[in-house]
Amino acid sequence: MNKQYQLVIFDWDGTLIDSAGRICQCLALAAEDTGLDILEAEQYRDIIGLGLPEAFRKLYPGVSCATTMDRMRDRYSHHFLGREDSPSEFYERVEEGLACLWESNLKTAVATGKSRRGLNRVLDVCGWHGAFDATRCADETRSKPHPQMLMEILEETGTAPEDAIMVGDTEYDMDMARQAGVDRIAMGYGAHSIDRLAPYAPVLSAHHFDDVMAFLDRSIVS
Structure with missing residues (x-):
């Protein structure tokens, strides 16, 4: 379970x-x-x-x-x-899944290699400023795979490492989370193959965002 x-x-x-x-x-x-x-x-x-x-x-x-x-x-x-006049598309069911999480008891955060300016720009387009409980970008802290980005998010949200989970598609996400003592979900449709992520012992290897939501279902209380 x-x-x-x-x-x-x-x-x-x-x-x-x-x-x-x-x-x-x-x-x-x-x-x-x-x-x-x-x-x-x-x-x-x-x-x-x-x-x-x-x-x-x-x-x-x-x-x-x-x-x-x-x-x-x-x-x-x-x-x-x-090229940002035509924003990159969200993967299927991501927007619906995030909306469900924001209506629940779960806190959400973003840990990204994007710059702060780049992340703020896309959050502006989506109307999502304030939607996440915390965000960290590579130009305001240590870059992945150093765990500092996650440690700052954990401190800001008052969350223990064992109560958090990182969802990512690269070795850098998995390595960062492992160093921070945070569980990991490996996304199989992104930049790195699922075989490259497997050595980092993810608790779930997902191939669709619905897989993530199903896994988190026990943690979600609306």
């Missing part, structure tokens, strides 16, 4: 919204603009979830010039923002 939780923490890109393709495209365009090698799409997918500085260092470890990395970041933001 599933244990009961008090707090559900969601990753954003690849967990709630289907944005991996857009992120990879914008990274490739930014690399081209900056004069860097354009990598394979799978290499770009691999870093989804990290903060941009950490992502760029992993993608281009031989590039140490801060000016080059600043230009890469600026061009990525330019291309990504240019």
